[in-house]
Amino acid sequence: MNFSGRKSLRWIVPAVVVLALAAFPLGGFGISWLLILFLFFVYLAMANMWNLLAGYTGLVSLGQPGFIGIAGYTLGVLSLMGISPILGIAVAGGVAAGFAFLIAFPTLRLRGLYFAIGTLMVSEALSIFFDSFKPPGSNSATWGGAGIVIKSAATVSLNELYYLGLIVGVGSMIVMRYVLRSKLGLGLTAIRDNEQAASSLGVNIFRTKMYSLMVSAFVTGAASAVFYIFQGTIEPISGFGINWTIIVMIATIIGGIGVEYGPVLGAFVAVLLQQYLAAFTGTYLLIEGIILIVIISLAPSGVVGTIQKAWAKRSAKRKELVKAATQAVPAKA
Amino acid sequence: MTDETILTVENLDAYYGSFQALFGVSLDVKKGEIVSLIGANGAGKTTTLSCVTGLVRPAAGSIMYKGKDLSKLPTHEIINMGVSQVPEGRGIFPLLSVRENLYLGAYTKRSRLGRDKMIERVYELFPILSERQNQMGGSLSGGEQQMLAIGRGLMSDPELMLMDEVSLGLAPIVIDRIYKTIEKINSGGVTILFVEQNVRRSLQESDRSYVMKQGRITLHGTADTLKEEAEIKKAYFGLEA
Amino acid sequence: MLGGLYAVVGLGMSLVFGVMNVINLAHGDLVVLSSYAGYVFLTYLNVDPILGLVVIVPLMFALGFVIQNFALNRVLTTGVEPPLMITFGVSMVLENIYLIAFSPLSRGITTTYVTKTFPVGPAYIPLVYFLDIVVAIMVMFFLRTFLSRTYLGMAIRAASQVTRSAKLMGINTNRVYSLTFGIAIAMAGVAGVFLGLTIPFTPQTGGTYLIIAFGTIIIGGLGSMLGTLLGGVVLGLTQTLAGTYLGTTWETFVGFLLILVVLTIRPQGLFGRKAT
Numbered sequence: 001m002n003f004s005g006r007k008s009l010r011w012i013v014p015a016v017v018v019l020a021l022a023a024f025p026l027g028g029f030g031i032s033w034l035l036i037l038f039l040f041f042v043y044l045a046m047a048n049m050w051n052l053l054a055g056y057t058g059l060v061s062l063g064q065p066g067f068i069g070i071a072g073y074t075l076g077v078l079s080l081m082g083i084s085p086i087l088g089i090a091v092a093g094g095v096a097a098g099f100a101f102l103i104a105f106p107t108l109r110l111r112g113l114y115f116a117i118g119t120l121m122v123s124e125a126l127s128i129f130f131d132s133f134k135p136p137g138s139n140s141a142t143w144g145g146a147g148i149v150i151k152s153a154a155t156v157s158l159n160e161l162y163y164l165g166l167i168v169g170v171g172s173m174i175v176m177r178y179v180l181r182s183k184l185g186l187g188l189t190a191i192r193d194n195e196q197a198a199s200s201l202g203v204n205i206f207r208t209k210m211y212s213l214m215v216s217a218f219v220t221g222a223a224s225a226v227f228y229i230f231q232g233t234i235e236p237i238s239g240f241g242i243n244w245t246i247i248v249m250i251a252t253i254i255g256g257i258g259v260e261y262g263p264v265l266g267a268f269v270a271v272l273l274q275q276y277l278a279a280f281t282g283t284y285l286l287i288e289g290i291i292l293i294v295i296i297s298l299a300p301s302g303v304v305g306t307i308q309k310a311w312a313k314r315s316a317k318r319k320e321l322v323k324a325a326t327q328a329v330p331a332k333a
Numbered sequence: 334m335t336d337e338t339i340l341t342v343e344n345l346d347a348y349y350g351s352f353q354a355l356f357g358v359s360l361d362v363k364k365g366e367i368v369s370l371i372g373a374n375g376a377g378k379t380t381t382l383s384c385v386t387g388l389v390r391p392a393a394g395s396i397m398y399k400g401k402d403l404s405k406l407p408t409h410e411i412i413n414m415g416v417s418q419v420p421e422g423r424g425i426f427p428l429l430s431v432r433e434n435l436y437l438g439a440y441t442k443r444s445r446l447g448r449d450k451m452i453e454r455v456y457e458l459f460p461i462l463s464e465r466q467n468q469m470g471g472s473l474s475g476g477e478q479q480m481l482a483i484g485r486g487l488m489s490d491p492e493l494m495l496m497d498e499v500s501l502g503l504a505p506i507v508i509d510r511i512y513k514t515i516e517k518i519n520s521g522g523v524t525i526l527f528v529e530q531n532v533r534r535s536l537q538e539s540d541r542s543y544v545m546k547q548g549r550i551t552l553h554g555t556a557d558t559l560k561e562e563a564e565i566k567k568a569y570f571g572l573e574a
Numbered sequence: 575m576l577g578g579l580y581a582v583v584g585l586g587m588s589l590v591f592g593v594m595n596v597i598n599l600a601h602g603d604l605v606v607l608s609s610y611a612g613y614v615f616l617t618y619l620n621v622d623p624i625l626g627l628v629v630i631v632p633l634m635f636a637l638g639f640v641i642q643n644f645a646l647n648r649v650l651t652t653g654v655e656p657p658l659m660i661t662f663g664v665s666m667v668l669e670n671i672y673l674i675a676f677s678p679l680s681r682g683i684t685t686t687y688v689t690k691t692f693p694v695g696p697a698y699i700p701l702v703y704f705l706d707i708v709v710a711i712m713v714m715f716f717l718r719t720f721l722s723r724t725y726l727g728m729a730i731r732a733a734s735q736v737t738r739s740a741k742l743m744g745i746n747t748n749r750v751y752s753l754t755f756g757i758a759i760a761m762a763g764v765a766g767v768f769l770g771l772t773i774p775f776t777p778q779t780g781g782t783y784l785i786i787a788f789g790t791i792i793i794g795g796l797g798s799m800l801g802t803l804l805g806g807v808v809l810g811l812t813q814t815l816a817g818t819y820l821g822t823t824w825e826t827f828v829g830f831l832l833i834l835v836v837l838t839i840r841p842q843g844l845f846g847r848k849a850t
Contacts, residue, residue: 060655062599062662106837113597116658117788118837120599124785125830132824242781246666249659257655283674289666292659297645300656388738412744424739426732437732440725441744489744 018170025159034162038230040271041169045223046244047251047263047270048172049216052179055258056188057212063103063119064220064248066126067096069239071221072228073130079152088152089164089225096221097214104210127240147235150228164226172219176260184211243285247274250288256301259308337364339524340385340493345394345404347380354380355391356548362493367515367525369535372545378528379421381545382495385526386418387411398493413441417491421498421528423482427471431462434470434481438488447490455484458514476507483511487518494518496527500534512538536560578710579772581806582765583783584790585717586758588802591791593734593754596646596657600664601787603780604759607668608634608766610676610775612683623683623767631763638759643752650751665780672777682774683767702772709768713761714803720757730754782826789833809833 025034046064053059071092078088107118134143142148156164179185187208190198199205228234251270255262270288277284299306340362347355355377362368370378383389385396387408396403403411417438426434435455439448456463459480465473473481479499486494496515500508515538519525529535535542536556544552544559552562587601598604611630612623619626641664649656721727733740733750741747769775769783786809794805809829816828 054655060658106834110837113591113595113654113658114837117597118834121785121788121830121834124781125827125834128827128830132827242666246662249662253659283670285666286670286674289663289670292663292666293645296656296660296663297648300649300652386742388741407746408741409744409746412742418742420739420742424736424742426735426739428735429728429731433728436725437728437740437743437745440729445725485743 014173018166021166021170022163025162031158034158036271036275038162038165039274040267041165042223042227043247043251043270044169044263044267045172046220046248047267048176049220049223050248051252051257051259051263052176052212053216054252055262056180056185056192057209058192059108059209059213060113060116061119061213061216062116062245063107063123064216065240065242065244066103066119066123067099067217067220068224068244069123069126069130069234069236070099071096071224072234072239073148074221075152075225075228076148076150076234079150080148082151085152085156085225085229086164089222089229092225093218093222096224097218100214100217101210104206104213108206108209108213123240127236130236130240145236147233147238149233150231153229153232156229161226161230164229168219168223168226172223173264175215175219179212179215180260184208184215188212246285246288246292250292253292253295256306256308259301338362339364339398340526341395341397342381342385343395343397345381345384345391345396347377347384347389347391349380354548355384358394358545358548358550360543360550360553362524362526364524365519365522366541367519367527367539369539369542370526370528370545371530371532371535371542373530375547376545377548378545379497380548382418382497382526382528385411385495386416412489413443415443415489415492416495417486417489417493418495419482419486419497419499422501423478425470425473425478425481425485427469429470430467431470431473431481432466434485435462435466435488438485439490441489444489448488451488451490455487458487458517459484476503476511479503479507479511480514483514483518487523491523493524493526496525498528498530500529500531508534577807577810578707578803579765579769579806580786580790580810581794581803582710582713582761583769583787584794584802584806585714586761586765587787588791589717589758589761590755593730594642594646594650594657594751595654596650596661597788598755598758599658599661599784600668600780601661601758601762602783602785603665603668603672604634604637605762605766605769605783606672606775606777606780607637608763609683609770609779610672610681611763612767612770613676613681616683623771627764627767630767631760634763635756635760637756639752639756641759642755643748646755647748647751665784669777669780676777678776678778680774680776681770683770702768706768706772709764710803710806713764717757717761726750726753785826785830785833789829792833793836 021037024037046068050061050064053061074092074095075085075088078091079085083091103119103122107115107122110118131145180188187198187203190201190203191205191208195205224239228239231238247270251263251266254266254269255264273288273291274284277287301309338361342358342360345355345358346353358377358381360368360370360381370381372378380389384391385398385403387403387406387410391404394404398411398416399414401414403414403416426437429437432452435452436448439445439451444451456466461477462481462484465477470478470481483496483499486496499511499515503511512534515525515527527535527539529538536559539556541555542553542559543550552559583601583605587598590596590598590601608630611633612626615621615623615626615630641660645660645664646657649660721731729740729743729745729750730753732743733745733747737747740750789809790802790805792805793808794801794803809832812832813825813829816825
C-alpha cells in the first residue's frame with residue numbers, strides 16, 4: 001500500500017485500524033474471533049521480524065525457531081520462579097536478543113545460503129539439546145521431551161492475552177516503521193543495494209546485521225512469550241519446531257519479501273488457513289508447503305509485491321509514451 | 334564481400350533495471366564484412382552485442398538474422414543458428430583444459446561432427462594453444478586466454494562472429510598478432526562485428542564503423558568518411574576518447 | 575562406515591550447489607523418499623529393494639528434473655531466497671506426506687541377507703555396511719567419469735564455472751540445470767535405499783540427513799569430491815565415537831557441534847575452494 005503524499009494519511013488510517021482492533025473485545029464477537037486475531041498478531045509480529053531479516057537485511061533465517069523456543073522456555077522458567085508474565089515477556093525477548101548476539105559472530109560470517117543452513121542447525125541443535133536436557137533436581141515428568149508448564153498462563157485472562165497480542169503485533173509494525181527510517185534502516189538499505197559500496201562508505205556491515213538480528217530476535221521472542229502464555233506449556237517440538245519457520249515464511253511470502261505491509265496480508269491468510277485446515281490433521285503443513293512452492297514459482301514478489309511491480313511498470317510505461325509523443329523522432333544513422 | 338545483409342539491428346532499446354543503456358540503436362552488417370563498434374567505456378557497445386546473442390533482452394526493437402528476430406530467442410538457439418561471441422573479459426572456463434574449452438566451442442549439434450577438423454584449424458591459427466592443450470584455462474596468460482577465447486568462438490564454425498574488446502589488457506605486439514588472425518578468419522568467410530575502444534585500431538581493421546556515445550549511434554561510415562569527423566580526428570590523435 | 579553413503583548424499587547436494595548455487599533443503603527428505611520407496615517395495619510388493627532401485631532411480635531422476643524445470647528454473651534469476659524457499663516448501667510437503675502415509679513410527683528395510691555378519695578384526699560387521707561402501711564408491715566413480723568424459727558432463731562443469739560463457743557455447747543452461755538436479759536426486763535415491771537398509775528412519779529423518787549432507791560438504795570442502803568423501807567418513811566416525819562414549823541420544827548433537835565448529839574456524843573445509 002502506498003500512502004505517498006499526505007503525511008497525515010500515513011498515520012490516520014493505521015491509527016484508526018488500531019483503535020478498532022483495540023475496541024474489538026468490547027463488541028462481543030465471540031471467543032473464536034478473539035483467538036483468530038490473537039494468533040494473527042503473534043504471526044504478524046514474527047513474520048515482520050523474518051521480513052526484516054530476509055527482505056531488508058538479505059539474511060534468510062531458518063533459525064527463528066531458536067529464538068522462539070528460547071524465549072518460550074525463558075518465560076516458562078521465569079513463571080516457575082513466580083515472576084509476572086509481563087516482565088517475563090520482556091525478559092524473554094531480551095534473552096532471545098542476547099542469544100542472537102551470541103550466534104551473530106559465527107553465523108554472520110557465513111555467506112548467504114550458508115547463513116541459512118547455519119541458523120537452521122543452531123535451532124536444530126537447540127531442539128535436540130532441550131529434548132534431552134533435564135536440570136538437576138527436576139521431576140522426571142517435566143523437561144526433556146515433555147517440556148515444561150507455564151505457570152503464569154492461568155493468571156492471564158483471554159482479554160488480557162488479546163491486548164498483549166495486540167501490543168506485540170502493532171508494536172512489531174511500529175518497530176518495522178521505525179527501524180526502516182532510522183540510521184539502522186539506512187544502513188540496511190545500503191547493504192541490500194551494494195554491500196561493498198556500503199562498506200566503503202563506512203557502514204559497519206557486521207554490526208548493522210547484528211543489530212538487525214537482535215531486533216528480530218527480541219520482538220520474535222516477545223511474541224513467542226505471549227504465545228506460550230496462551231499455550232500454557234512448551235515442549236521442544238513445539239518451541240523449536242520447523243512449523244514456525246514455515247508459518248513465518250508463508251506469511252511473508254504471500255505479501256512479498258521486503259514489502260512493508262506484506263506480512264499483514266500474509267499473517268491473516270496464514271491464520272485463516274490454519275483454522276480452516278485444523279480439522280484435517282497433518283494436511284495444514286502440507287498445504288502450506290504447496291502454497292509456498294506455487295507462490296514463489298509464479299509470483300516471487302508475493303501478492304502485494306507483484307501488484308506494486310505491475311503498478312510501477314504501468315506508470316513507467318505511461319511516462320515513456322508521453323515522452324515519445326512529445327519528442328521529435330531522432331534521425332537514423 | 335557481397336551486398337547481402339545478414340544482420341539488421343533496428344531501433345534497439347535496452348535497460349538494466351531502470352537504467353536505460355540503449356536508445357534506438359540501429360546497425361547492419363553485410364556478409365563477409367568486418368564491422369566495428371567504437372565508443373568509450375559505458376557507451377553501450379557490449380550491451381548491443383549482448384542483445385544480439387540474447388544475453389540481454391531488449392525492451393524494444395528487433396534484431397533480424399537469417400529471417401528470424403533474435404531478440405525473441407534464447408541464447409542457445411541463437412548460437413545454434415551460426416552466431417558466436419567472444420565475450421568481454423574472454424570468459425574462458427578456468428578449471429577446464431584448453432582442449433576442453435575448445436571442445437565446448439563445438440557443443441552445438443551442427444558443429445560436433447566437424448569438431449576435430451576445426452580444432453586442427455584453430456591450432457594452425459594459434460599454435461600456442463596446441464602446445465598448451467592439456468593445461469587449465471585459468472593458467473594461461475592474458476594473451477593466450479584471448480586466443481583461446483577466439484579459437485573457442487571459431488569452433489562452432491560460425492557465420493557471424495561477435496568480438497568484444499579483444500585488445501583489453503594486452504601488449505601491442507600481441508594485439509597486432511590477434512588482429513592479423515582475425516583478418517585471416519574473415520578472409521576464410523566469417524563475417525565479423527567487433528567492439529573496440531581504440532579508435533585507430535578500429536578504423537584500421539574494419540570495413541565500416543559505427544560510433545556509439547551514451548547508448549546512441551552517433552556516427553557511421555567507412556574509415557575514410559569517418560576520418561573527416563572532428564570527433565574522430567580528436568580520438569584518432571588521442572586528444573579525447 | 576556409513577561415511578561413504580553420507581558422502582553420496584553430500585555429493586548430490588554439492589553438485590546442485592556448485593552448478594546452480596542453490597541449497598536444496600529438501601535433499602534429506604528426498605533421500606528418505608527412496609527409503610520409503612524401498613520399504614514399500616519390500617513390504618507390499620515383495621521385491622528386494624536393491625532390485626527396486628532399477629525403478630526407483632529413474633523415478634527419482636524424473637522427480638528431480640521436474641522440480642528444477644518447473645519450479646526452480648523460474649526463479650533462479652530472481653535472487654537467492656526464492657529457490658531456497660521452494661526447496662523448503664518441497665521439504666515440508668514431503669515430510670508431511672510421509673507423516674500422513676506412514677505415520678511417525680520409525681521404519682527400517684530389513685532383507686534377510688543384510689544382517690549376515692562378517693568378521694573383521696575383533697568385530698563382526700554386517701554385510702550391509704560393506705554394500706554401503708561399495709555402492710558409495712561406485713556412485714562416485716560413475717559421477718566422476720560422467721563429469722569428465724561426456725559432453726553433458728563438460729557442459730555441467732562449464733555452467734558451474736562461467737554461466738554466461740556456457741550459454742554462448744549453445745548450451746541450454748536451464749535444461750542442464752534440470753538434468754543436474756535430476757542426477758543429484760537420482761544419487762539421493764541410491765543412497766536412500768541403502769541407508770534405509772542400514773539404519774531406521776522416520777518422517778523427520780530427512781532433516782538429519784540434510785544436516786549430515788551439509789556437514790560432509792563443510793568438513794570436506796565445497797567443490798572437492800575427495801573432500802566430501804573424507805567429510806563423510808569424519809562425520810560418521812565422530813558420530814560413532816559420540817555414540818559409544820556419550821550414548822546414542824547425543825550422537826546427532828555432537829555431529830552438529832562438529833559442523834558448527836568447522837564452520838566457525840575453517841569455513842572452506844579440508845580441501846575446499848573459497849565459496850563464491
